[in-house]
Amino acid sequence: MNRAEIETELKRITSDLSDEDLHQVLIYSRHFKNNLFLEKPDDFARFYDLISSIIKRPAMYGVQDVEGLYLFIMGIRFTFGLSDIANDFHSKFNDYVNKNYTEDFKSKRTDIDWARLIRFCSSGNNATLELFSRWFEAFLDTYKKQLLKAKE
Numbered sequence: 261m262n263r264a265e266i267e268t269e270l271k272r273i274t275s276d277l278s279d280e281d282l283h284q285v286l287i288y289s290r291h292f293k294n295n296l297f298l299e300k301p302d303d304f305a306r307f308y309d310l311i312s313s314i315i316k317r318p319a320m321y322g323v324q325d326v327e328g329l330y331l332f333i334m335g336i337r338f339t340f341g342l343s344d345i346a347n348d349f350h351s352k353f354n355d356y357v358n359k360n361y362t363e364d365f366k367s368k369r370t371d372i373d374w375a376r377l378i379r380f381c382s383s384g385n386n387a388t389l390e391l392f393s394r395w396f397e398a399f400l401d402t403y404k405k406q407l408l409k410a411k412e
Contacts, residue, residue, distance in 0.1 A: 326388035330375035
């Protein structure tokens with residue numbers, strides 16, 4: 261299909277939709293358009309493999325705690341190659357952590373950096389990496405479910 265045929269088909273499909281349904285289509289299209297995890301699955305796999313290997317063997321990467329891991333990811337954000345994926349991960353993971361793990365705070369802040377929150381909820385350096393690992397896996401599970409639901 262060329263662009264004109266696609267636009268014609270989109271107009272035909274969207275003309276039958278209610279405003280609410282059309283709004284949902286817009287939300288889903290933005291979600292998929294701006295989703296680097298989907299746009300660059302190979303890069304995301306490389307990023308995930310790197311983070312997983314750091315979690316398994318942190319000393320090999322000079323990481324002793326969640327702050328070290330945070331700095332490592334920040335370093336990736338400012339380099340080429342995986343920087344888009346690292347930026348996307350950083351913002352989405354930060355949103356996820358604030359949404360799911362700040363409910364007990366009296367201040368109800370929703371902009372706490374994920375590394376600070378993990379440090380606050382942990383009892384030591386090793387515990388910060390273990391907690392990051394649990395939250396990271398939970399984030400990925402939730403994110404995968406959201407993607408599958410959005411595809412339906």
